[in-house]
Amino acid sequence: MSLTRSTGAVLAKELKIELRTHDLTNTVLFFVLMVAGLFSFAFSPTVQESRRILPGLIWLAFFFAGTLMLQLCFVREQVNDTLAALRLAPIDPSAILFGKILANFLFLVVTEIVFVPIFSVFYNVNVWPVMGQLLLVLFLGTFGLSVVGTVFSAMTAQARMRELLLPLLLLPVLAPVLIAGVEATSELLGAHPGIGREWLSMLGGFDVIYVTATWLLSGFLVEE
Amino acid sequence: MNFALPTSLGVEFDRVEKRYGGLRALRRLSLSIAPGEFVALFGPNGSGKTTLLRMAALLVQPTSGKVRHIGAENLSPVDVRRRIGLVAHKALVYDELSARENLSFFAKLYALDNAEERVGRVLGAVGLAHRAGDAAGTFSRGMRQRLAIARALISEPRLLLFDEPATGLDRQGREWLEQTLTGLHEAGATLIMSTHDDSVASLAGRSIWLRAGRLERDTAAADAPLERGVRQ
Numbered sequence: 001m002s003l004t005r006s007t008g009a010v011l012a013k014e015l016k017i018e019l020r021t022h023d024l025t026n027t028v029l030f031f032v033l034m035v036a037g038l039f040s041f042a043f044s045p046t047v048q049e050s051r052r053i054l055p056g057l058i059w060l061a062f063f064f065a066g067t068l069m070l071q072l073c074f075v076r077e078q079v080n081d082t083l084a085a086l087r088l089a090p091i092d093p094s095a096i097l098f099g100k101i102l103a104n105f106l107f108l109v110v111t112e113i114v115f116v117p118i119f120s121v122f123y124n125v126n127v128w129p130v131m132g133q134l135l136l137v138l139f140l141g142t143f144g145l146s147v148v149g150t151v152f153s154a155m156t157a158q159a160r161m162r163e164l165l166l167p168l169l170l171l172p173v174l175a176p177v178l179i180a181g182v183e184a185t186s187e188l189l190g191a192h193p194g195i196g197r198e199w200l201s202m203l204g205g206f207d208v209i210y211v212t213a214t215w216l217l218s219g220f221l222v223e224e
Numbered sequence: 225m226n227f228a229l230p231t232s233l234g235v236e237f238d239r240v241e242k243r244y245g246g247l248r249a250l251r252r253l254s255l256s257i258a259p260g261e262f263v264a265l266f267g268p269n270g271s272g273k274t275t276l277l278r279m280a281a282l283l284v285q286p287t288s289g290k291v292r293h294i295g296a297e298n299l300s301p302v303d304v305r306r307r308i309g310l311v312a313h314k315a316l317v318y319d320e321l322s323a324r325e326n327l328s329f330f331a332k333l334y335a336l337d338n339a340e341e342r343v344g345r346v347l348g349a350v351g352l353a354h355r356a357g358d359a360a361g362t363f364s365r366g367m368r369q370r371l372a373i374a375r376a377l378i379s380e381p382r383l384l385l386f387d388e389p390a391t392g393l394d395r396q397g398r399e400w401l402e403q404t405l406t407g408l409h410e411a412g413a414t415l416i417m418s419t420h421d422d423s424v425a426s427l428a429g430r431s432i433w434l435r436a437g438r439l440e441r442d443t444a445a446a447d448a449p450l451e452r453g454v455r456q
Contacts (some may be wrong), residue, residue, distance in 0.1 A: 009332040017320045084283055085316035085375065089333040090306035223285070 003098070006091035009101025017076070018107065024072055028065040028111045035061040040122040044126035048125035055185035058119055059178055062138070063145065066108055067167045073100055074157035087222055094218035097150060101214070105146040112138050130188045133195050137188065140203035141181035145191065147210040148173050154221050177206050232414040233279045233307050233383040234259040234294030241288040242275050242437075249275040251437040252289065257416060257430075259382075262409045263383040264428035272433040274313065277385045280416060281310045293383070300344050306334060309381030311389050315372040319361030320455035323352050323371050326360055327378050334379040342378065350374040351400065365392030373404065384408060386417035390424045402427060 018024055039057055043049070077083040086096050116134065120127040127134055152169045156162040171178075184199035214221070235257050242250040250272045257263050265273045266280040279283040280289055282305055296304045310316070317326045324343055331339035347353045350370040355363070360371055369392050376384065389405075390398055398421070405427050409415055419425050 005335070006333060009329065013318070013321070013329050017318060018326070020320050043313055051302075080319065081312060081314040081316055082318055084310070084312060085330065088281055088305055088308065088310055089330065090302045090335075091324075091333055187400075 003092045003095055006089075006095035007098040007102070010086070010095055011102045014073075014100060014103035015106070018103065023076075024069045024104075025107050025110070027072070028069045028107065029066055029114070031065040032061045032066070032111060032115045033118075035064075036119050036122050045123060047124050050125045051189050051191070052186075054119065054123050054125055054189055055182050056206050057123075058116070058138075058185060059182050060107065061115075062112060062142065062177060063170075063174070064114070064167070065111065066104075066142070066145045066149055067170060069107060070104060070146075070153045071156075071163060073104060073150060074153045075162075078157060082121065083222070092218070093222045094215050096217050096222055097154065097214055101146050101150045104150055105143055108142045108146060109139060110141065125189055127189065130193045134185065134188050137184045137195070137200070137203065139182060140207060141177050144177040144203065144207050144210055145170075145174060147207065147214055151210075151214055151217075151221060177203060226349040232259040232412050233296055233304075234414055235262065235383065236292045236294055237276070237279070237286075237289065238292065240279065240286045240291060242272075242279065242284065243287045249437050250279075250286070253434075253437065253439050253444070255432065255439060256294075259414050259415065260412050261430060262405070262415040262428045263417070263430045263432055265416065265427040265432050265434065266420075266425070267434035267440070270436075271323075272437040273388055273434055275414060275437075276434070277310070277387050277418060278312075280383070281305075281308050281385055283310075295382075306379060307382040309376035309379065309384045311369075311372050311376045311384075311386045311397055313387050314393075315360070315368045315375075315377055317360045317368070317371055320359060322359055323347060323359050323363075323374070324356040326371065327374060330375055331378050336379060342448070346374045346378050349377075350404075366397045369393055369397070370400075373401075377408075381413070383414045384416070386415065386419070388420070390419060390421040398423065416442055 035057070045053060074083070077086070087093070112135070116127060116138070149170060156165045156169070159165050164210055180199045180202040184195055184203070187195050237253055237255045239254050240250050241248065241252055241254045247250060263452050265276065267273050275284060282301065293304050296307065321329065324347065327343040327346060328339060331343055336342055347356050350373055352367065352370055352374065355367065360368065363371060369389065373389065390401055393401055402424060405415060405424065417428065425431070429444065432439065
């Protein structure tokens, strides 16, 4: 079976299960809503302050929400040892990872599409003129988070302290993406909105590196 | 039940050792199971039965030694996996998906022809046709075991590995399991089954006892004493 078709089968299975349980999306939605609301009410920032803190806040919210969600994606496979059934199937092991990466990416993207306007209202920053570019930056960063997060979730699924371990492993590896994402978002939400090509290149470049490494190491990553 | 299986697959363990940290689950174990054999594995808990079965399924790699699948010399590891079916301790199915969706998903991963027709046939064969649309999470232990067996059979494997397949089955379920195992064996499949159930074990043509990761005894079933004390 081709990698595309087996990835598609795993992705479809992930979406079907999530549409029935809402386990992952509920976790993310409530966490982001809490961060957006709490910071807004606690600091009541002015427009200028909002422009300074919002990029960091958006990335902080989505990073930790993603971490919470990603922890669960392989734990789900342990309940009935379904990972063994996937490993037993005659498919490229990378299809298991890529199917889950795409599913996690879609769940986070949906959250971002819902919450960027909410952040905009809570912090009184008009994001509509730069919405397309902002979503591009968020999607590129989110893809990196989904790739690395899914890989580390597979590696830490059987660890006892996985809730602590996953963010600790993710932060250093994702630092370039988070820095580029925050910088690009700051430029977009600044007084003179624009976006530096270097940040987009950095986000895209790291996505390519993460995907290539995942593809090369997939056999090892889904081993016992 | 009628199973039409292609040529079966055997498995050979050559001085196989498996360590989990400091624990030695298998200790330089050598064993050969020919294509078409029906073997019952016995031994107390922790004797290495599950590790041996998972190693035969290519899910566990030996720390040292070699595992070779007889009849698969020219096949890639992916093609060998295609010919192996495993019924494990856990059901290896998704609770959130229905019985039909579970089997359709695995049929898709195995790129099977006429997948939907085959899913319907296997569901009927394991007696779950009337619950095909129900989520696996709502099934009783016995029904989950039937679904687990259906999942293992969907790809028509040539080497079938059963880890305590009678667990959770009532008398009717055990009778059904015995018929299924007999049907598979008669169709030429290689069966390796760990069990504590004498009735199911009596179907096997060969009995192997493991203790502390070592091969303790290997006999033709007709010569094997059936006392539980020996088996457990």
